[in-house]
Amino acid sequence: MNSVRHWIANHPEPQKEAILEAIASSSLAKIRYALRLMEELEPTRQGPAFRVELLGTYSLEPLRPVLQLALNCLPARAELRIGPLDAIETHISQAVDVAGQELPDARVVLWRAEELLPEVLYPFSNGFPDGITSRRDQLLGRIEGVVRLHQQSAREVPLFLSTIPQPVNFSNPILAAQHRAGLFSVLGAINQKIYDLATDNSGIYVVDVAAWARGEGRSYESVGLDFMARQPFSAAGQVSVALYLARSLRPLIVPRKKALAIDLDNTLWGGVLGEDGRENLQIGPEFPGNVHLRIQRELLELKEKGIALILLSKNNEEEVEEAFSSLPQMILKLDDFAARMINWKTKPENLREAAQELRLGLDSFVFVDDSDYEREQMRQLNPEVLILNEDSDPLRTLNALWETDAFDSLFITKEDRQRHHEYQIRQAREVEAHQDDLGAFLKSLEMTATVEAVAAPNLDRVASLLAKTNQFNLTTRRHSRAEVAKFAEATESVVLALRLRDKFGDQGIIGVAIAVPAQEKRTLVVDTFLVSCRALGRGVEDALWAAVVNCAHRKGIRKLEAEYVATAKNELVADFYDKLGLHRVGGNGSIRRYELTPVEPCSFPLWISAMSYDHG
């Protein structure tokens, strides 16, 4: 419910109220009413277009209104395509032949034991144990086959496989647990196969319906409706599963938050350092110190997943440093914070400074504070920031950290795992850059840029950059993974990723350029040109541009067309093409159009000491 509240935070009040009421009451009538109100919204206020294909072994058509509303809440202009009942393979293999039908942005397979493996409900009528084991193995092969079929026909479309929940009804659960050919073990093996497929295949994900069902208990089921219409969900179950599905798909269109700004006193430890003294702070294995300890554990895990931690504390810095270094139970160390704002300024002001320092937008931030005053001040002065907790209770704060979807993602890249290190290096660089000659400093970084063709191994990272990059992004086009894959496959296009290494290590892919054929012959349009904010100020954008120009030149391109599309966040690059020397040819208030002709080979920045190509 809290998730949905922040998903639809920018919706008009009538829609917001109707949606929240419908979800709180789990009333399908109110869901339909809310859906009608949502459809009245201007398309531009409904969010990005998002085509979702659902294939199931049980009837999904009755769920359409509730699924539609849940996906619309992401927010998205969702187009829901529900395939024919229990015809997964047939549909996947035929879908590619449907002329004029664009591929979906996501394909979801929802299946369950009742149809996939009904024998396991009656094992002793079906040759237990060997007969069941053999049927299980056949099914594992079938699931692999579905993935293969999907990869043959629509590899670039993310495929979400549901895990198999415990059946709605079966007899003798005690016996079912006693043997490897029993129901629970067989379901475990099937679900393990699904997790394995997601682990081993790029673009295959899990929508964990089994985990969702365990959380719901039996309240999600309706045995009567299952018999009547092969639709197993109660009204409350329908609302819940639809929201769970929407949350599972959400990372495809909404990037996760990048930073968590957190208060110290009564949050990371119990008590107030300045009043209680560090020897009286509550932190450790005993209650209530163990709650604060667990909050610290959550934060450390977020840091390791690439979320920047920002410490916002009204305290004397020296006292805080002493407390961190002298309290043996502390899990977090001061070095775990990408920015530490320990002073007496207001927290909104400190957070804005931290955002600037880390080159992150305010809407990338989540804020936690036990003080009502601080949360309210943040809400009013930095409304873009998501406030995670609602009161001063540390247990509820911990719960909010467990339940939030703000940091949801479908995968963690190598770059994500190095991000904290990056933030630290960036701060060090900024200090150095202010002290020494910038050119000499950049050269001392021993940067090597590698231009890579965009393909399966780097597609996730490229899609992630397209979804998240705001500042150094000339057009801010949020192409889906599928769309990027399509661009990359077209031989006449130039679709490049730029990887950077420096003396601190491999910085990963930090730039993306996409140029596609224009109507005019031997002309390319630069559709996308972006550089990750963590690589700004190092001239890598010049290297990426040189790579685009040189690649276009090799293809015999005579003219490059480019544009700058202004957003609230990309002012930084408003003059980028002017600085590169492109000829401005028009545009209007928010769009500037440019041309480069002829397209001649271009040199790389001097401070990037080596450049190699993986691209042909």
Added chain:
Amino acid sequence: MDNNDALLRLLRDFFNLPPDIRPEEITQKKVGAWDSLAMVQLIADLQGTFLVDFDLDEIGALRCYEEIRGTLVKKGISLTKTPVSNAQP
């Protein structure tokens, strides 16, 4: 029309019916959107909203406002009260 009639409100929202529709006009035959798919959803919603379970023979006799009302009343549901929420506590 009785504005306190929870069933009437549910059916109006569910089928997008005009606010002044009379209960006797709400029948499966007269309401175009009341097809078999909607029937499944309507049963789920009635069960969730009024916290009842319908017997198999009752499901076959939920073809209009009056029949649904009669079935709910037989189960001890008062329709002039605000419906009970489906939501989990």
